[in-house]
Amino acid sequence: MQTVFDRLVLEIANQIPRGKVTTFGEAAKALGDVRAARAVSISILRGVRRMGGPWHRFVASDGSLGKFAAEKYELLSSEGIPIRAGRICNLERFLMRAEEFEVQPILLKMRLAQRKLRERIILEDRFESKELVAGVDVAYGWEGDLEIGYGACVVVDSKLDVVEVKTVRMRTAFPYVPTYLAFREMPFIVASTRDVKFDILLLDGHGIAHPERIGEACHAGLVLGKPAVGIAKSILVGRMVNGVIVHEGEEVGHVVKMKGKNPVFVSPGHMVSVETSKLLVKRFWGPYRQPKPLAMAHEVAKKLKNGEISPTIDLLKGD
DNA sequence: GCGACAG
């Protein structure tokens, strides 16, 4: 119950009267995008339920109860909701739809922000140098109902030697919602790269291979004013055509397949071309399943989460 | 059962 998203979900929960229910999807739509349905359910379970709120008035779109069905059955039954075979009967009769909620459509606002920001994306090579490449990654964990993120930035030089490592620990400000990943991870990217010297940024996720053509790598490149490349393990949008990711008729990225490794999907974020993005990923690969800076950042973030190392910056207790 | 949506 700590993020803006959690507070908005709670507002929705408090607008459902006794004898009514809503679905995770309808609540997500009220917030501006059905894609947030999963995030809504997590927020309900870890936030609203723990604080004793009306968590039971949220069900799946087919009327099934979902997690803690037995407990939810008792609570809904006592409020007059008919349930048979684990499903609400005549769901539409008791359902509150998205339009009935009065809540800030935060995801819609974020989508508009993405559309405004994407106008500034440059898909041409604009390098000062290609000597120092930074990789950033974030690991996540829960402490009760508080979600904590552990960010790591690792910089390597042209010989693939690690020249700098910076880490940060802080609370997560936004849940994971497909196509809005940047809003979850940008705070960690900004904090872990602050005062770090590098020429190119690599991160887990997509660049322009995104439904709005502005994935996390674009967002990060724009905010930091640096060339940035996205490297993902699966496709978000588009189809593979001869090693190229094609979305709505445009070439938005490449499939890079290194010997003995699973393929990765590479798309430019900012100040780099589609072609150069691919070459850079190969150039800084190393003996891992992804480019060395990313593999290292992943390891460091995991160690930080496990308490094996302490953070350069700890925003949990000041610093 | 199908389709599947980065991390």
Add this chain to the structure above:
DNA sequence: ATCTTGTCGC
């Protein structure tokens, strides 16, 4: 991404 025992493959 995280949750997790035993299981599979080199």
